[in-house]
Amino acid sequence: MQETTPIPLRPPPVRPAPQRTAEGARPKRKLKKLRLLLLVSVLSVLAVLSTIFGMMMAVSNELPKLEDRAQYRAARNSILFADGGKLSIAHLTDTQNRILLTSSQISPNIKNSVVAIEDQRFYQHQGVDFRGIARAVVEDVLRQKASQGASTITQQFVKNALAAQRDRTVFEKLREAALAYHLERRWSKDKILTEYINTVYFGNGAYGIESAMRTYFGQSRHYTQSDRLAANVSPDQAALLAGLIASPAAYDPVVHPIQATKRRDLVLKKMYAQHLITKAEYSHALLQAIPTRHDLRPPQPESTQPYFSSWVSQQMVQRYGPGTTFGGGLHITTTLDPEMQKAAANAIQAHLAGVGPTASAVVIDNATGGVRAMVGGNDFAHHPFNLATNGHRQPGSAIKPFILATALTHGISPDSVWTSAPKQFVFYQHGRKMIFGVHNFGNTYAGSTTLTSATAESDNSVFATIGLKVGTKKVARMGRKMGLRTRLSTNPAMVLGGLKEGVTPLEMAYAYSTIANDGVRHSGSLASGNMGPVAIEKVTDLSGHTIGTDQVRSKRVYSQYVAGEMKSLLHGVIAGGTGTHAQIAAWAGGKTGTTENYGDAWFVGFTKKYTAAVWVGYPDTLKSMAHDYGGGPVEGGTYPADIWHDLMDSILAIDASHNPGSGGSSGSGSGSYAPSGTSGGPSSTLPQTQTPQQTTPGTGTGGGTGGGQVQPQLQTPAPPPQQQPSPPQQQSPGQQVSPPSPGGGNRTPNGTGQ
Incomplete structure (x- = not known):
């Protein structure tokens, strides 16, 4: 057999090494990646366009639902509940x-x-x-x-x-x-x-x-x-x-x-x-x-508490929109306490029924910033304007705690001595020399007095001097930090409550609750504004899912030392100053406020657990109440303090019934605060203060002048006397004051700004 020459095996082809660019990239592989990326991009665009096209075709079936009458049929009323979530207080609806x-x-x-x-x-x-x-x-x-x-x-x-x-x-x-x-x-x-x-x-x-x-x-x-x-x-x-x-x-x-x-x-x-x-x-x-x-x-709301529910519905609209608020079938649990609400209305009715002026009141829960009661008027059907939230009125001397907090923060001692006399302050406005005259209520002066006594007696002369000394801008800033929503004007008269725009009972109650909380401002995640009072506790949707729960938020405004002095000084107002009508069977502090010509009267006070603001006046006009308190003038220490007393007395009883054995915890537990300078007060650790300044005595009108940068011309006073005047004598916190006679004879003006 003839042998054949074997076919030699061909060696495997030798692939040339891939050429690399200067950066070391592989061109072909890079090209493949680019093709893949382009393909994915095209497919993604097609997918998006397909989704959009499909969605546009699908939503065409929803067009009939957009008719107004279809929305009527789909809408479900939302319901407001009182605290606890059981008692309905309002139905929110747009169809009615x-x-x-x-x-x-x-x-x-x-x-x-x-x-x-x-x-x-x-x-x-x-x-x-x-x-x-x-x-x-x-x-x-x-x-x-x-x-x-x-x-x-x-x-x-x-x-x-x-x-x-x-x-x-x-x-x-x-x-x-x-x-x-x-x-x-x-x-x-x-x-x-x-x-x-x-x-x-x-x-x-x-x-x-x-x-x-x-x-x-x-x-x-x-x-x-x-x-x-x-x-x-x-x-x-x-x-x-x-x-x-x-x-x-x-x-x-x-x-x-x-x-x-x-x-x-x-x-x-x-x-x-x-x-x-x-x-x-x-x-x-x-x-x-x-x-x-x-x-x-x-439109008349379907509500047992129309002032409060209207305020809450406005917040709901801002947070969830009108469609969801009025047609989303929400269940909204609020902070309102029905018993406290009734107590507030009853207290006002008991004192002002058949009398010319009316009143507004707000109760704040100190621990949460929650609004427990709100009286915005007495007839929503005919007077729907909410005095509690929108009634901006001049505060009078109720502004003084903001001056006090500013002064204490800047090292002015409660034991510092000040001249109490008619004063004139010179300042310049738009290049013109202006005079700001100050006098005390009833033109009665102590001559020389401590800040402690000046607070108890609401001495205009002293507080005007201190307010201008620390600066009106700082006072306004302190008010804002404590919880005032209205921006206080910085004109000289603001130190006596003469503001360009007044304040509301709601913001006054809320700001004073910072004092009750030892200088800590409490709010919540569902508050009516940024770090504002709270009205909403929880919101659930139609299926029962919780879509909002309030969480307490806190912020310290001033030091613990200042907090102790603030509570001590304002306790003196009730114990033996202008607010004795507000004495209750528990520890309390507060401040009166009366404007010139008796157009507005306030009492804002607090216990350990609750703060309440009461305003009395004529809501539609600035009308004098010079003869409306049994023939005498309406001051902060009369009707407002009387109403506050009855309201807080009722709250003590309500709190005791809710918490048996607590012994009326609304006012106890925070300690017994004596005015500075007495035993048990913190005055022994007070910082050294500079010698206060005073002005040359003169006649004044007390009305103040307009705004502008205050530039008072102050003179150096004589050294204060070495011996401090005795602090005002305290009465027992539980001591009750007899009601006024028809002529108001047992409540005489004490000669200071109320």
């Missing part, structure tokens, strides 16, 4: 007060004003304004904060409707945009605008444009329930209502008239710039007055 209108029943001025301020490109975009989004992004980047909105009216309408149906999802933004885009292809622009105006919340319980017109402008019109006020609206009225949409609370014309006016004028300016009103209409509208509290006619 909302009146649905057709397009022809809504004034063109309303439609034009809403478009001008909310979405001026409403008639150009297709539901989603991409130009507006781009503009918002640029504005937000330039300002480095979210300051420019980009939602269209169509999107806002969809958002409101979905909130009312409790049907929000994790893709809510995308879903709302898809619905808005689809809605624009099903509905006309006019129908979208009409439906939107019918669903907007305008504040003060007004849901929808017809309810808003009746609430803010119905007082001066005679109409029947079948009439439609929204059909005839002037440009200034339309601009005010349109301006409320962005924030009904911030632009409330009753609570914030300056901000509301500026907002209205902005809407009018935009209407004129967009040729929606003439020059004459614009000029005329700017001159019109905005509604006052006398014009307000809000």
Whole structure:
């Protein structure tokens, strides 16, 4: 057999080494990665587009739900409960007060004003304004904060409707945009605008444009329930209502008239710039007055405590939106104690029934900052203005604890001696020399007195000197730190309570609770504002899931040393000063306040567990109460202290019934605080104070002057006497004071600022 030559095996091909770039990369592998990345990107884009397309097709089935009447059927009332979550005190609903209108029943001025301020490109975009989004992004980047909105009216309408149906999802933004885009292809622009105006919340319980017109402008019109006020609206009225949409609370014309006016004028300016009103209409509208509290006619709430529930519902709207608040079927547990609320109303009724003035009262739980009782008026149906939360009145001498806290913080001793005499302070305002004259109540002076005695007797002369010495700006800052929401003016007269804008009973009670808490301010995560008083304890949704629970938050305002002295000095006011009518069977401290001509009278006091503020006066005007206390004047130590006494006495009994064996813990347990200078007080550790300054005595009016930087011309006084005057004699904290005779003879003025 012939042998064949074997075929030689071919050696395996030698692959050339991969060429590397200067950076060591492999070009082919890099190319593959780029192709893969491109493929993934394309698929991702297709997936997103597919999702959006699918969502847009799916949401088309939801369009019928957006009709106003469909929202009515879907809405469920929210319920407010008292503390404990068992007793219902209010039902929050939008269907009871909302009146649905057709397009022809809504004034063109309303439609034009809403478009001008909310979405001026409403008639150009297709539901989603991409130009507006781009503009918002640029504005937000330039300002480095979210300051420019980009939602269209169509999107806002969809958002409101979905909130009312409790049907929000994790893709809510995308879903709302898809619905808005689809809605624009099903509905006309006019129908979208009409439906939107019918669903907007305008504040003060007004849901929808017809309810808003009746609430803010119905007082001066005679109409029947079948009439439609929204059909005839002037440009200034339309601009005010349109301006409320962005924030009904911030632009409330009753609570914030300056901000509301500026907002209205902005809407009018935009209407004129967009040729929606003439020059004459614009000029005329700017001159019109905005509604006052006398014009307000809000819908009657379904509530046993309408002042309190209206305040809470406003907070709920700000936190959860109007749709969820009024149609989300929420259960809201509040801080209100029904027994304390009844005690507050009874105490006021017992003293002021048949008397000219009225009263407002607020009770704060010191441990939580919770509002346990609130009397905002005596007739919500006819006087819905809430005096407790919105009644800004001059505090008189009730401002002095803020001066006291500032002075103690800056090293002024309770045992320091000051001159008590008529004084004149010189300062300059806009280059002009001004005189601020100060005198004591009844023109009675001690001559030389300690800060302890001056606090008990509410000596205007001494506190004006101290207030101007430490500085009005520091006093205002201290008030803010302690819990005042209103920014105190820094004019010289503020040291005697002569403010440019007064304070409310709610914020006074809350600020004084910081004193009761040894200088610690308590608030909560569901507070009415940043570190403010609390009204809401817990919120659950329709299915019973908790969506909000209040958590206590605390902040120290001043030192423990200052806290002890504050409580000691203010205890002296009740023990033997201007507030003896407030003595109860427990330890307590507080301060009286009376304004010039007896226009306002206050008593704000505290025990270990509770703080209460009582204001007495005429709510609709500044009217003198010179003869309303049994023929005598109403001072802080009369009706306000009497009401506070009865209220706190009842609270002691309520607390004892809730906590058997506690022995009335509302006032015990914090120690017995004697005025500084007596045995047991902390005065032995007081820091050294500088010699106080005084002014040259002279005649004064006590009325003060306007604002400006205080520059008093002070003279160096003679050295204070070596021997300190004796502190005021204390009465037993449990000693009861006899009620006044019809002529008020047993309650004579003590000669100091009350």
